[in-house]
Every structure is written in C-alpha cells, then in structure tokens.
Amino acid sequence: MKKRVFSGTRATGRLHLGNYLGAVKGYIALQNDPSYECVYMAVDVHTVTTPFDPKTLQTATRDIIMDYLAAGLDPGKAIITKQSLVPEHTELAFLFSSVMNVARLQDLPTFKEKIRQHPQSVTMALLNYPMLMAADILIYKAGLVPCGLDQEPHLEITREVARKMNQAFGTDFPEVQRFVTEGQYVPSLAGEGKMSKSVEGSFINLTDDLDSIRKKIRQVQTETTSSGKQLEKGTGINTLFELLRLFSQPEESAKFKRYLELRSQYLSPQGDFRFGLLKDELSELIYQELKPIREKRKELESKPEYVDQVIIVGAEKARVIASATVAEVKQKMGLG
Numbered sequence: 001m002k003k004r005v006f007s008g009t010r011a012t013g014r015l016h017l018g019n020y021l022g023a024v025k026g027y028i029a030l031q032n033d034p035s036y037e038c039v040y041m042a043v044d045v046h047t048v049t050t051p052f053d054p055k056t057l058q059t060a061t062r063d064i065i066m067d068y069l070a071a072g073l074d075p076g077k078a079i080i081t082k083q084s085l086v087p088e089h090t091e092l093a094f095l096f097s098s099v100m101n102v103a104r105l106q107d108l109p110t111f112k113e114k115i116r117q118h119p120q121s122v123t124m125a126l127l128n129y130p131m132l133m134a135a136d137i138l139i140y141k142a143g144l145v146p147c148g149l150d151q152e153p154h155l156e157i158t159r160e161v162a163r164k165m166n167q168a169f170g171t172d173f174p175e176v177q178r179f180v181t182e183g184q185y186v187p188s189l190a191g192e193g194k195m196s197k198s199v200e201g202s203f204i205n206l207t208d209d210l211d212s213i214r215k216k217i218r219q220v221q222t223e224t225t226s227s228g229k230q231l232e233k234g235t236g237i238n239t240l241f242e243l244l245r246l247f248s249q250p251e252e253s254a255k256f257k258r259y260l261e262l263r264s265q266y267l268s269p270q271g272d273f274r275f276g277l278l279k280d281e282l283s284e285l286i287y288q289e290l291k292p293i294r295e296k297r298k299e300l301e302s303k304p305e306y307v308d309q310v311i312i313v314g315a316e317k318a319r320v321i322a323s324a325t326v327a328e329v330k331q332k333m334g335l336g
Contacts (some may be wrong), residue, residue, distance in 0.1 A: 004037045005030050005144045006039045006136060006140050006145060007039075007146045008041040009042055009064050010043055010044075010046050011043070011044045011063075011064055011082075012047055012052075013063075014064075015067040016203035016204060017204040017205075017286070018195030020071060020206055020293075022147075022148050022186055023146050023148070024071045031073065031077040032077065036144070040068060040078055041081055041082060041136070042061045042064035042068075044082050045089065045132065046083065046132060047061075049123070049125040049126045049132075050118055051118055051121050062307065065307060065311055066297060067293075067297065068080055069310065070300060071296075075310045075313065079318050080314045081312075081314030082311055083136065085311070085315035086315055086319050088322035089132065089139060090132065091326055092326050092329065093131045093132040094131075096138075097128060099168060100157070100160070104157075104160075105127050105128070108130060109153055110129075111126065111127065111130075114126055130158075131157075133154050133157070134154075134157060134158040134162075137158050138161065138174075141172070141174055142176060143174040144176065145176055147178055147179075148194070149185060151178070152178060155177075159175045161173075162175050186246070187238070187242055188239070189202050189204070189216055189217070189220050189239065201219065204286065206290055206294070207293070207297050213286050214279070217282055220240055221236040222236045222237050222240070222275045240279065241259075241266075243282055244278070244281075245259055247285040247289060258281070
C-alpha cells in the first residue's frame with residue numbers, strides 16, 4: 001500500500017519563501033514519488049482559532065490553493081482542497097477530545113504563546129487546536145507530515161491521540177513522523193526567529209518581483225566591515241548566507257561554488273566585504289527560482305473555474321477517505 005501524507009497551511013496570508021522552502025518543496029517531492037498518496041489543504045477552520053476577518057477568509061483560503069498550484073502541486077498527483085469542505089475533520093476532532101486531558105493541552109508551548117499574543121481571545125477553539133490538527137492527519141491515517149520543527153509538539157499530541165484511541169477502542173491509527181526538508185528553518189529578514197507571515201518585514205512572498213525582493217534583502221542589517229569577523233547565528237549576515245546556501249543547491253553546482261567563494265571572502269581578514277554585491281546576487285537567485293511561480297500564479301488568476309474544480313474535486317476525494325475513518329471510529333466507540 002502507498003504511504004499517506006497530510007499537510008496544511010493556515011489561511012492567514014499568501015505563501016512566502018519560508019513556506020516554500022520549509023514545506024512546499026517537500027510537498028512536491030512527495031507527490032512525485034509514486035509510493036506516497038498525498039493530501040494537501042488550506043486549513044481554513046484552523047484560522048478561526050485566533051482572531052480573523054470573515055470578510056477576507058475565503059479570499060485568503062483561495063490564495064493558498066492558487067499558491068500551491070503555482071508552486072508545482074499537481075491535482076493529478078495529490079488531493080488539494082480546503083479543510084472546511086471536509087466537515088468530518090471537526091467531527092473527528094471532537095471524538096478525539098474525549099481521550100485528551102485539558103491540562104496536557106494547556107501545557108503546550110504554542111498554546112501559551114497564543115495566549116500572550118491574543119490575551120482577549122483564549123477560546124475553546126484555541127485550546128482544541130491540537131485536536132483538530134490530530135484529526136486532520138489521522139482522518140487519512142497519514143504516517144508522514146512535511147512541516148517545520150516548531151510543529152513537533154503538536155505532532156507529539158497527535159501520536160498520543162493515536163496511542164490512546166488504539167488502546168481504548170482498538171483503532172489502527174499510525175504514529176505520525178515529521179518529514180524534514182532542507183529548508184525546514186528559514187531565517188527571518190527582520191533579524192530574529194524564522195520567516196513568518198505575522199512579522200512585518202520578515203518575509204518574501206512567492207509572487208514578489210525583482211524590485212520588491214531587492215528592497216527587502218537590502219534592508220537586512222549587516223556590519224559596516226567584515227574584517228576579522230566570524231559568521232554568528234542570528235545576525236543579518238548569517239541570514240543572508242543561509243538564504244544564499246539554500247538557493248545555491250545542489251552542492252556540485254556553479255551556484256554553490258559561488259556561495260563558498262563569497263563566504264570565504266567574507267571570512268577573510270583582508271579587505272572589506274561588499275555586502276551590496278552579496279545582497280544583489282542573492283536577490284537575483286531568489287527571483288530566478290520564484291519567477292516561474294509568479295508567472296503560473298498570474299495564469300491561474302485568469303482561470304477561476306479551474307481553481308474551483310481543483311478544490312471541489314479534491315474535497316470529494318478527501319471525503320471518501322475521511323467519512324470511512326469517522327464511520328470506523330464511531331462504530332468502535334459505540335456510536336455507530
């Protein structure tokens with residue numbers, strides 16, 4: 001049997017460079033491997049667990065789907081849809097909540113972080129976020145999730161849910177593993193943490209033009225001189241070199257040799273390093289890789305019927321699998 005994969009993106013803004021390197025490139029690799037069956041979603045129900053604008057939610061969700069398609073996801077090879085069209089997710093999340101202790105969910109670092117961010121919006125939906133994520137994955141009995149290291153606490157909850165359900169009710173849920181990509185951690189342009197849609201000035205959109213990319217890269221803070229300095233984690237120069245490394249793959253390519261050359265020049269104690277040259281070369285590399293995505297995205301904007309069809313057909317395929325799982329769980333819990 002094929003191994004099943006699930007992953008999703010919250011509908012809180014367009015996909016950016018961090019999403020592309022940290023998740024979407026992994027999505028594409030898995031969909032192109034015939035040994036995997038992949039389900040990828042814009043998880044719009046997750047979006048309502050924190051403050052959101054109902055007037056823009058549908059557009060934001062659709063933007064995620066179009067970015068998926070523009071980046072290379074293929075509805076002929078993977079199920080691509082939005083979470084709210086598969087209501088079995090929320091039903092299974094409720095059933096899962098019957099085996100998970102409230103204190104365990106309250107202790108999650110991500111829950112505590114969201115409380116700090118939204119102290120006036122500490123809702124049951126926010127507390128139950130990990131149950132919905134567990135349902136997203138286990139409803140397809142997926143064993144693999146392409147995601148960043150920051151999602152590991154939630155994946156551990158998913159594994160706990162699987163064990164508890166299997167032990168209590170005799171289900172056969174797998175213990176999910178994280179699929180690691182080369183760009184699982186893409187540093188923020190703002191200087192701290194990872195690239196994020198929620199931090200202004202920290203990210204590059206997949207559809208940014210060359211001028212926009214150059215402007216954002218040039219704003220990354222660097223030293224005035226490189227004499228005698230080493231690359232230090234968390235500094236602007238380290239961010240630039242990490243992005244340059246990620247966009248210079250594979251290692252046997254001319255691009256990677258140029259990366260090593262620039263890094264050696266920076267570390268050399270002789271002479272000043274031209275930060276402007278580094279930033280412009282990096283901007284060009286990013287632009288060239290994202291250019292086909294930008295062009296495909298523009299094409300998709302003129303084909304709304306095609307995008308609608310992808311979403312609807314994807315939901316129909318997903319519900320076939322999801323409804324069977326929910327029926328099985330309800331029967332084993334005595335609810336059938």
